[in-house]
Amino acid sequence: MSQETDSSPTATDHSTEHSTRGAYVTGGAEFTRDTNYIEDRITRDAAPGSNGEPGWPVEAGRYRLIAARACPWANRTVIVRRLLGLEDAISLGQPGPTHDARSWTFDLDPGGVDPVLGIERIQEAYFKRFPDYPRGITVPAVVDIPTGAVVTNNFPQITLDFSTEWVDFHRPGAPELYPEHLRGEIDRINKRVFTEVNNGVYRCGFAGSQEAYDAAYDRLWTALDWLEERLSRQRYLVGDTITEADVRLFTTLARFDAVYHGHFKCNRQKLSEMPALWGYARDLFQTPGFGDTTDFVQIKQHYYIVHEDINPTGIVPKGPDLAGWLTPHGREALGGRPFGDGTPPGPVRPGEEVAAGHGAVG
Template identity: 75%
Template sequence: MAYVNPSGEFNRDQRYIPTRITADGRDGYPVEPGRYRLIVSRACPWANRAIIVRRLLGLEDVLSMGIAGPTHDERSWTFDLDPDGRDPVLGIERLQEAFLARYPDYDKGITVPAMVDVPTGQVVTNDFSQITLDLSLEWSAHHRPGAPALYPEELRAEIDKINRFVFSDVNNGVYRAGFAGTQEAYEKAYHRLFDRLDKLSGLLETQRYLVGDTITEADVRLFTTLARFDPVYHGHFKCNRNKLIEMPVLWAYARDLFQTPGFGDTIDFVHIKQHYYVVHRDINPTGIVPAGPLLANWLEPHGREKLGGRPFGDGTPPGPPSPAETVPAAHGAI
């Protein structure tokens, strides 16, 4: 399975299923506790956003979560972490089955995160950007007491603006570098990425979070890329001007979020490294997974409290994850 574009610039296929799960059910899928299952892989940064938002908003009891393994083939993600290799709720071996159940001739990417309608076994949507926003806006009746406002109306325009350039230059920017098929395309993506990281460093030097004085959707989206930067993007995707740990402001910002309940406790560094180094064989033909980097430094003091800010605003931190959703200690920052 090839990922590199031999003709030059990597262009992400963004043809996602646009169906939405909403409070009024206008697309035919109303918000209902227990009806839907969020399918993720801890390896995937796009899915990691949904895992974090679900945790922060306290939706675990109304929206179950299935966790696919860290690697996949051309046919899609598999549930090899489950004892019999099947998702225990949906009863399927591959996420592909839920897509084909709704669209028998589906010809686009089988991606995570995906929301699946449990009664029919059909995928509802894999539109990762909209999924997290809808968890904030459409599922609000089921948020935990003290849930933070991740997408407050008064900050929405600014959050959207930051999300646009963080996506194009950073979230997708690392892939544009890693999957570039020519020197010119790679260097263009490389400079675009680090130019944006420099601008973000300048912004975050004087404020604790990207927008306002609390954690928002914007921080969630940047964090999942930063968490993967040194383990995979620096080497595997050749984003090697600096490591994250060599960019003081962004490194402190990332540690601040990592040490915030709901962020670092969702990160599985073992799955992250296995996914990129094993799946992308056209970049890493041997499939060898690097032993490093050292990760205990994620738990070192970050000093960002001096900038003020209130992580959860008027809300409270989420409780610990359930045992079934806890990342193994050996897979975290040790």
């Protein structure tokens, strides 16, 4: 995946890395995202890992996905895991929405300890494998349960591998989120959405100068206008079913009015004022796997509390009103079949539900 790359901050500068997923402002002006991740993969043929290490084989029950509900990059992995029915094959650990300068913590679990890995911080899994790990301690991350060591935090590849490498453990009726005949178009859409929208909102929010902010703002809204036009003609981003591209866009849209519009100064319009994008976002939200993995309370707590440089008071806003997420969207008129020849996932796994009062309410 082609992304902006630059050198990382120093090893001690973890607070900024955590709050923006390995991102920082260079020269007091332009936001840059560190995109150097642990690129190991879990594959059916167990391809060798970093530094010639033995490969990581697909093996049910061996790995734990660590994915905070607040983080849009992690939220994607939770959605894909649920859509494909991988709950029995890959367990889920969920840190709380806030963290300190060291790492995400398991403060929502009894005793503040992950019940499977037995650790208080995801940092411990990174250091278990790389004692001097110099980069940001990010989520999502996949951890090898027997050793307690991190395998990968390469978020764009994790979801693709869920679709292509874990097929033997997909539920009956699982959708094709990355169908081979559409991969070229999905990859092109994903590249533009990442660069201009997923990362574009951060480029606005963490701009260090008026000039950098103005340029970022214009780039973001050029892309959102392009998406508005595209989605006025078709129900989903690529083809007539939900794909990986829709998952990647959704997690940014879900956070737009609650966080990015005000907190990141992306305020030309609210999502709810863009008819096609707002209808599209509600369509996905009301589809099993999307809205039932979205925790608006944790989302707001993360951004408004952790980003002390943007919001030094730490005050979390009460709004916006979330009831609109459950209103009719009318997108069925554009055709399309959400799951293609497949079926929706079943109920959310017990213990993985969004807490009462944290989602949209009718």
